[in-house]
Amino acid sequence: MCLAIPMQIEAIEGYLARCQAKGVWRDVSLFMMQDEMPKVGDYVMVHVGYAIQTMTEAEARSSWELFDELLCETDVPPEHA
Amino acid sequence: MNEAQVWLEKMRALELPGRVKIMNVCGGHERSITQAGLRGVLPANVELVPGPGCPVCVCPEEDIYQAIQLALVDKVILVAFGDMLRVPVNVPKGEIRSLVEAQAAGADVRPIASPTEARKIALDNPGKPVVFFAAGFETTTAPVAAAIAEGLSDNLSILLSGRLTWPAVAMLLDSGTPGFDALVAPGHVATIMGPEEWQFVVDRHHLPTAVAGFLPESLLAAFYSVLRQFVDGKHFLDNCYLEVAHPSGNPTAQRLLAKTLDVVDANWRGIGIIPNSGYALKPEYAAWDARRIYPDHADPKRRRIGEMPPGCDCAKVVLGKIYPNQCRLYGKACTPRNPVGPCMVSDEGACRIWWSSGVREAETATEQPDF
Structure with missing residues (x-):
């Protein structure tokens, strides 16, 4: 549940950001980023649909590599799609 | 190198x-x-x-029982993070013992991945009551607070089991x-x-x-x-996650938590009450607090209320007193496909993590840490 995934912002409308990570798109709330609003192109750490902090591209890319490994190694199928 | x-x-x-x-x-x-x-x-x-790093594992058994009853008796649309759905409560054989079993029995139980999904389900079902059963530590409770602050529709309420780490x-x-x-x-x-x-x-x-x-x-x-x-004998607080964990944290998130939630004494499954360790909706948000809206379905005659299942050592695993494979049930009666205790259900439970990584051998507690 505390698993957070870095995503890149592609568009912002109000507090809603269209974000992408490795070819997967999600709507992400920026409601918790009001003190330091990110902009299009920025990378954010996303947890349960909310951006919790901005981060650098380099940090985002190394996290993605780790998730690739984790997803390959998990032997139990997820609860739901 | x-x-x-x-x-x-x-x-x-x-x-x-x-x-x-x-x-x-x-x-x-x-x-x-x-x-x-x-x-x-x-x-x-x-x-x-x-x-103690798994919020689902310490979520009170009473809260899960209440969520099951809300779905079955009050016939609400019960939404929860997917982890929560398969955690069993202590009821006699043959009775419904998890949210997923309630779902199989016809209750409207839906797994969600974000508080924003709870808001959307409530908006899409204006005539139906929706309850969001939300367990989580600060990282997950802050987005719940954000959703409350953003505004919830009248038919959506929160059964909050948030905890501080x-x-x-x-x-x-x-x-x-x-x-x-x-x-x-x-x-x-x-x-x-x-x-x-x-x-x-x-x-x-x-x-x-x-x-x-x-x-x-x-x-x-x-x-x-x-x-x-x-x-060196020189102790200090180091930060090896500077790129994301900034000094003072996320001020917006802290403000939203303080605006919508109180910090209260809270029960941890298998552990007991820990002072100032839980979140509850502030009185001004009572209209969205499922604990105030719905009857308390607690049945005092139910056996093993609040406890871990018989034979399950989850409480010791959560507190780091034993390792997962030192539990008496690990890999025998308890596996991810047929979990007994919450530590084998949640993706954040140590038993589930060890099993998923291939630890198959149970170990007697001879190497148990000194306690």
């Missing part, structure tokens, strides 16, 4: 006086440690102990037998609340402490930091 190897070399060069136990309190940390096989590459006298660590430390010599603090809790929240471990308890991220390099940096502090 890559970064991970550099940290490992530095750790091997330290002259440790004896066995050193490092506790983590985050399911995400335990997952990274286990999947990357970090236990196998650290110096032999360094032990990594998974502690640090009070459980404080309880272990105050017990006199914490079972660890150093702490690796949770990176995303620190991202929200600020790394400084963990300063008390250094100031009051004089233990080496470091905030870590979730990549093996960040975890190894944190392990080196606390081991070096241990050897």
Whole structure:
């Protein structure tokens, strides 16, 4: 549940950001980023649909590599799609 | 030499006086440690102990029972993070014992991945009551607070089982037998609340402490930091996740938490009440508080209320008193496909993580840490 995934912002409308990570798109709330609003192109750490902090591209890319490994190694199928 | 190897070399060069136990309190940390096989590459006298890092595991059994009844009796649309759906409660054989069984019996139970989905389901079903059963630590409770502050529709309410991480660590430390010599603090809790929240471990308890991220390099940096502090006898709060866990944390998130929720004494399954360790909706949000809206379905005649299932050692696993495979049921009566205790259900439960990483051998508790 505390698993957070870095995503890149592609568009912002109000507090809603269209974000992408490795070819997967999600709507992400920026409601918790009001003190330091990110902009299009920025990378954010996303947890349960909310951006919790901005981060650098380099940090985002190394996290993605780790998730690739984790997803390959998990032997139990997820609860739901 | 890559970064991970550099940290490992530095750790091997330290002259440790004896066995050193490092506790983590985050399911995400335990997952990274286990999947990357970090236990196998650290110096032999360094032990990594998974502690209270799984909110689903400590969610009161009474709350899960209440959620099941809300779905079955009050016929609400019950939405919850997917982890929660398969956690069994203590009821006689043949009765509905989890949210997923309630769903199979016809109740409208839906797994969600975000509070925004709960809001959308409520908006899409204007005539139906929707209850969002929300368990989680600060990282997950802050988005729930954000959703409340953004505004919930009248038909949506929250059954909140939010918990704070640090009070459980404080309880272990105050017990006199914490079972660890150093702490690796949770990176995303620190991202929200600020790394400084963990300063008390250094100031009051004089233990080496470091905030870590979730990549093996960040975890190894944190392990080196606390081991070096241990050897030098100079303890401080280190931050090995500077890129995301900024000083003072996320001010918006903290403001939203303070605006919508009170910090209250709270029950941890298998552990008991820990002072100031839970979140509850503030009275001004009572109209969206499922605890105030719906009847309490607690049945005083029900057996083993609040307890872990018979034979299940989840409570000891959560507190780091034993390792997952030292539980009497691990891999025998309890597996991810037929879980008995919550630690084998949740993706953040230490038992589930160890099993998923291939730990199949149960171990008698002869190597049990000294408690």
